[in-house]
Amino acid sequence: xxxxxxxxxGFTGTDAHAVNGKLPGADAHYDLVVVGAGxxxxxxxxxxxxxxASVLLVDEHPVSAAQMGNDVPYWFGGRMTGAVAAKARMIxxxxxxxxLFEQAFDAxxxxxxxxxxxxxxxxxxxxxxxxxxxxxLADEERSWTVGFKAIVLATGARDLALAFDxxxxxxxxxxxxxxxxxxxYDAFAGRxxxxxxxxxxxxxxxxxxxxKGLEVAALVEVADAPQGDAAKAAALQAAGxxxxxxxxxxxxxxxxxGVRAAVIGPVSGEGPGETLECDTICMAVxxxxxxxxxxxxxxRIVTDSARGGHVPQALAGMALPDVFIAGxxxxxxxxxxxxxxxxxxxxxxxxGLDAPALDHEAQAADRLAYRQAWLxxxxxxxxxxxxxxxxxxxxxxxxxxxxxxxxxARPEKLGCxxxxxxLHDGPPDQEQIKRLTRACMGACQARRCRExxxxxxxxxxxxxxxxxxxxxxxxxxxxxxxxxxxxxxxAEAMREGWDVWFGIPTQxxxxxxxxxxxxxxxxxxxxxxxxx
Amino acid sequence: xxxxxxxASVIVIGAGxxxxxxxxxxxxSGVDVIVLDKGVVGWEASSRNGGGASHYQSPLFxxxxxxxxxxxxxxxxxxxxxxxxxxxxxSERQLHHYHYIAGMCGDMGYQVDKIDAQxxxxxxxxxxxxxxxxxxxxxxxxxxxxxxxxxxxxxxxDLGGRIIQHCPALRIETSAGRATGVVTPQGTLSCxxxxxxxxxxxSGLMAPLGVDVPLAAARAEMIVTEPAPLMRxxxxxxxxxxxxxxxxxxLAYGGGPHExxxxxxxxxxxxxxxxxxRNLARRVAELLPGAAHLNVIRSWSGxxxxxxxxxxxxxxxxxxxxxxIATMSGVxxxxxxxxxxxxxxxxxxxxxxxxxxxKLALSRFADLAPDWRxxxxxxxxxxxx
Ligand SMILES: Cc1cc2nc3c(=O)[nH]c(=O)nc-3n(C[C@H](O)[C@H](O)[C@H](O)COP(=O)(O)OP(=O)(O)OC[C@H]3O[C@@H](n4cnc5c(N)ncnc54)[C@H](O)[C@@H]3O)c2cc1C
Ligand SMILES: Cc1cc2nc3c(=O)[nH]c(=O)nc-3n(C[C@H](O)[C@H](O)[C@H](O)COP(=O)(O)OP(=O)(O)OC[C@H]3O[C@@H](n4cnc5c(N)ncnc54)[C@H](O)[C@@H]3O)c2cc1C
Numbered sequence: 021x022x023x024x025x026x027x028x029x030g031f032t033g034t035d036a037h038a039v040n041g042k043l044p045g046a047d048a049h050y051d052l053v054v055v056g057a058g059x060x061x062x063x064x065x066x067x068x069x070x071x072x073a074s075v076l077l078v079d080e081h082p083v084s085a086a087q088m089g090n091d092v093p094y095w096f097g098g099r100m101t102g103a104v105a106a107k108a109r110m111i112x113x114x115x116x117x118x119x120l121f122e123q124a125f126d127a128x129x130x131x132x133x134x135x136x137x138x139x140x141x142x143x144x145x146x147x148x149x150x151x152x153x154x155x156x157l158a159d160e161e162r163s164w165t166v167g168f169k170a171i172v173l174a175t176g177a178r179d180l181a182l183a184f185d186x187x188x189x190x191x192x193x194x195x196x197x198x199x200x201x202x203x204x205y206d207a208f209a210g211r212x213x214x215x216x217x218x219x220x221x222x223x224x225x226x227x228x229x230x231x232k233g234l235e236v237a238a239l240v241e242v243a244d245a246p247q248g249d250a251a252k253a254a255a256l257q258a259a260g261x262x263x264x265x266x267x268x269x270x271x272x273x274x275x276x277x278g279v280r281a282a283v284i285g286p287v288s289g290e291g292p293g294e295t296l297e298c299d300t301i302c303m304a305v306x307x308x309x310x311x312x313x314x315x316x317x318x319x320r321i322v323t324d325s326a327r328g329g330h331v332p333q334a335l336a337g338m339a340l341p342d343v344f345i346a347g348x349x350x351x352x353x354x355x356x357x358x359x360x361x362x363x364x365x366x367x368x369x370x371x372g373l374d375a376p377a378l379d380h381e382a383q384a385a386d387r388l389a390y391r392q393a394w395l396x397x398x399x400x401x402x403x404x405x406x407x408x409x410x411x412x413x414x415x416x417x418x419x420x421x422x423x424x425x426x427x428x429a430r431p432e433k434l435g436c437x438x439x440x441x442x443l444h445d446g447p448p449d450q451e452q453i454k455r456l457t458r459a460c461m462g463a464c465q466a467r468r469c470r471e472x473x474x475x476x477x478x479x480x481x482x483x484x485x486x487x488x489x490x491x492x493x494x495x496x497x498x499x500x501x502x503x504x505x506x507x508x509x510x511a512e513a514m515r516e517g518w519d520v521w522f523g524i525p526t527q528x529x530x531x532x533x534x535x536x537x538x539x540x541x542x543x544x545x546x547x548x549x550x551x552x
Numbered sequence: 553x554x555x556x557x558x559x560a561s562v563i564v565i566g567a568g569x570x571x572x573x574x575x576x577x578x579x580x581s582g583v584d585v586i587v588l589d590k591g592v593v594g595w596e597a598s599s600r601n602g603g604g605a606s607h608y609q610s611p612l613f614x615x616x617x618x619x620x621x622x623x624x625x626x627x628x629x630x631x632x633x634x635x636x637x638x639x640x641x642x643s644e645r646q647l648h649h650y651h652y653i654a655g656m657c658g659d660m661g662y663q664v665d666k667i668d669a670q671x672x673x674x675x676x677x678x679x680x681x682x683x684x685x686x687x688x689x690x691x692x693x694x695x696x697x698x699x700x701x702x703x704x705x706x707x708x709x710d711l712g713g714r715i716i717q718h719c720p721a722l723r724i725e726t727s728a729g730r731a732t733g734v735v736t737p738q739g740t741l742s743c744x745x746x747x748x749x750x751x752x753x754x755s756g757l758m759a760p761l762g763v764d765v766p767l768a769a770a771r772a773e774m775i776v777t778e779p780a781p782l783m784r785x786x787x788x789x790x791x792x793x794x795x796x797x798x799x800x801x802x803l804a805y806g807g808g809p810h811e812x813x814x815x816x817x818x819x820x821x822x823x824x825x826x827x828x829x830r831n832l833a834r835r836v837a838e839l840l841p842g843a844a845h846l847n848v849i850r851s852w853s854g855x856x857x858x859x860x861x862x863x864x865x866x867x868x869x870x871x872x873x874x875x876x877i878a879t880m881s882g883v884x885x886x887x888x889x890x891x892x893x894x895x896x897x898x899x900x901x902x903x904x905x906x907x908x909x910x911k912l913a914l915s916r917f918a919d920l921a922p923d924w925r926x927x928x929x930x931x932x933x934x935x936x937x
């Protein structure tokens with residue numbers, strides 16, 4: 021085989037190792053698939069079923085104890101009881117906790133609880149290999165795919181986490197985590213809480229805790245006055261729950277079972293701290309729209325402070341062809357009723373029925389400013405050795421210093437590098453900085469750190485907070501074990517055409533053998549594979 | 553050689569691993585160099601790859617082998633380079649194939665030990681009962697792509713080189729048979745010599761100069777797990793996979809079918825991954841059953857440059873004679889310490905001092921059929937929007 025021959029001869033017009041025709045279609049098909057069984061998703065599924073569509077409704081709850089331990093999908097802070105380990109029992113519990121599930125069954129909706137949606141794919145720029153658009157699903161045992169005529173993402177919101185001294189221990193958790201453990205799982209292991217924040221989220225969280233017979237030691241607010249609804253605040257105060265304004269948490273002393281107290285003090289940094297006995301510190305400063313699936317499907321994500329930070333560019337309704345969004349994931353601040361209304365409208369749009377116009381009234385809330393005020397106060401109250409990324413143990417100092425992880429040596433020259441020097445090259449890029457520092461690279465898939473890392477980088481770069489860089493989501497958007505994610509029932513075409521690299525026959529020929537008889541021999545033996 | 557705000561002695565288009573290594577080598581020789589990139593350093597394939605560095609087929613390999621163990625020190629920043637590679641088989645066919653590779657490498661003077669199943673399981677604690685043995689490459693290795701790319705960039709800056717990010721080269725200006733400058737949205741930068749190392753975008757940049765660089769872009773995918781206990785050899789693969797265990801412990805693996813793409817002169821707008829993650833997960837679980845319970849936490853894809861024969865093009869042109877083009881055809885990370893050296897030699901001396909690379913010249917494609925992509929089945933799928 022001569023060099024010239026390898027240019028123009030012996031080709032068949034097909035590449036056996038290209039992806040063409042190798043990715044199988046979905047394992048099952050529905051008219052409408054709905055992800056998320058909160059108010060929005062349930063309403064969407066019921067509306068679609070009422071209009072004769074075949075509907076699959078999936079929700080990840082109850083998630084496994086292992087996911088909870090990783091703070092997936094909410095910040096559970098290790099405060100779940102042992103009951104969550106019994107998944108079958110928990111499925112019953114979660115089912116019973118939501119009366120609409122019964123109705124959904126009666127309407128003929130296929131309801132799958134304890135099922136994670138981990139990927140959403142459609143052909144788009146630089147991807148034409150899919151036989152159809154598909155959603156990836158998994159339980160604790162296996163993964164599979166479903167196809168659809170349309171899909172409604174009603175994925176709600178996740179917790180916003182901000183670091184402080186002692187935050188990486190059992191008992192420090194988020195409002196969504198607490199809400200789920202109390203209302204869906206009935207499996208909360210704490211008794212006495214300090215709630216961080218005083219907006220409606222924090223007020224609702226504290227009220228919920230009281231309603232469930234828990235004690236609330238105090239709400240802590242960095243601003244000078246409570247932020248949420250005055251009547252809700254008054255009701256809490258009437259119940260004997262103080263709201264400590266102009267205050268910030270300075271630390272969380274630990275006992276044998278995690279948090280045993282919260283130390284709070286004035287935001288000014290002056291004055292002695294005050295110790296509030298508690299077993300749980302619930303951060304209720306904010307929640308963040310759960311945009312994972314839309315992001316991995318190629319939906320456009322923008323920054324909108326009023327709607328909750330990084331949100332779909334689209335409002336509730338169609339976000340991509342055949343992909344619809346509804347409820348908190350499309351933008352915060354509407355509550356259950358509005359989420360359900362959006363769900364119904366999205367389902368009707370998805371089925372091509374006439375849909376009521378949705379009220380997209382702009383909100384005044386500057387959520388990012390509020391989060392930033394909290395972050396500033398926490399940064400001032402917290403040593404920069406505190407890890408902002410728990411999984412990878414990256415401190416705030418190392419993040420802003422753009423230093424490598426602890427297991428690597430730090431040669432002298434690295435000491436001269438930092439975010440500041442990196443900024444000479446251009447605006448901060450979270451993807452770049454995360455790969456250098458490893459912040460946001462851990463097992464929780466950056467649920468506990470992506471927002472604060474973005475905000476810290478923006479603040480470090482003197483950028484307005486709405487220009488905070490964003491790290492994209494990547495499938496699987498829930499951590500899934502190799503053996504669960506694995507396709508154990510692979511299509512023949514995939515197995516046959518698999519190659520470790522491109523299978524270009526001439527690529528691996530040793531240079532000295534190019535154009536010799538030995539080249540033909542290697543090609544014969546290796547068939548274009550580097551190693552199979 | 554003057555240092556001016558409006559140009560440099562040498563401009564390198566593309567801050568991938570190839571362009572950055574070239575810039576670093578040039579800066580080491582005292583050349584005033586500017587590297588331009590449309591994005592941030594290493595943004596394309598160079599930071600998304602498997603980090604493998606065992607490309608025994610290349611004429612640059614000996615130089616690569618010489619340099620890698622010194623790179624942390626030479627650059628002044630960590631690359632996470634680790635030596636050697638262990639390739640294990642879970643089928644007889646794979647084992648047979650690996651043994652052939654062992655023989656081929658042995659013939660070239662690179663030591664490869666055949667290992668039996670017992671030895672393989674001792675060397676690779678995560679391997680399972682299904683392991684049939686394999687080969688131990690006493691050469692090659694792997695490194696961390698992003699860290700390495702950044703190390704080249706910082707080292708170049710430490711030597712006075714300049715890196716301009718978010719600055720696409722729109723056009724190359726020529727005069728009297730020489731490249732004289734690069735047009736960018738931020739103005740025109742002048743140069744005495746030019747290196748074009750823009751990955752798949754090389755073709756689009758060179759075509760207006762009448763230079764046809766046959767390249768086809770394709771997308772390939774990888775997955776990564778949460779950390780596993782560190783193994784003595786992180787460079788473990790086989791079973792249709794390439795990849796490594798990172799120093800943090802994560803298992804990062806790729807392989808399997810690629811998707812051919814059209815090339816957008818402005819660069820890719822998206823790098824989607826697909827359900828192929830499931831096929832990768834299966835092969836990792838088979839390769840390392842001891843890790844099958846570990847969570848996959850990310851997947852990603854990257855876009856790869858390919859020449860018609862899968863071999864690099866590293867060539868200083870005759871027309872314009874001050875332009876050097878460099879593309880590594882899908883195996884550019886591992887060879888980067890040496891590819892940069894070769895480019896430096898071509899730019900400064902007009903010939904490579906340490907290896908014979910004539911067979912990597914662009915001229916080998918002079919009689920390439922115009923429909924070479926369709927001949928090979930390398931055309932983009934129509935369903936990609
Ligand atoms: C503590 C607290 C108190 C509140 N009090 C009130 C109140 O009093 N009144 C009020 O109107 N509103 C209240 N809210 C807000 C209200 O709960 C939300 O507005 C509402 O639940 C939004 O509905 P949704 O359907 O959009 O999302 P959610 O109810 O959050 O439901 C989304 C569901 O989708 C699931 N999901 C997400 N991604 C995936 C995936 N990839 N795979 C599988 N499943 C997935 C989630 O786990 C979740 O179960 C409160 C919220 C909290 C946290
Ligand atoms: C998933 C995957 C796994 C791989 N595994 C390995 C492996 O294990 N070992 C190995 O050796 N190789 C591997 N590779 C291949 C390797 O990554 C590439 O060969 C190598 O990175 C190519 O480097 P480059 O600098 O030549 O090109 P690129 O990395 O493509 O860099 C080109 C740069 O030019 C810039 N650019 C493009 N157009 C312009 C313009 N007009 N103006 C300015 N800048 C421009 C781009 O932004 C880019 O940064 C892998 C690749 C992928 C995607």
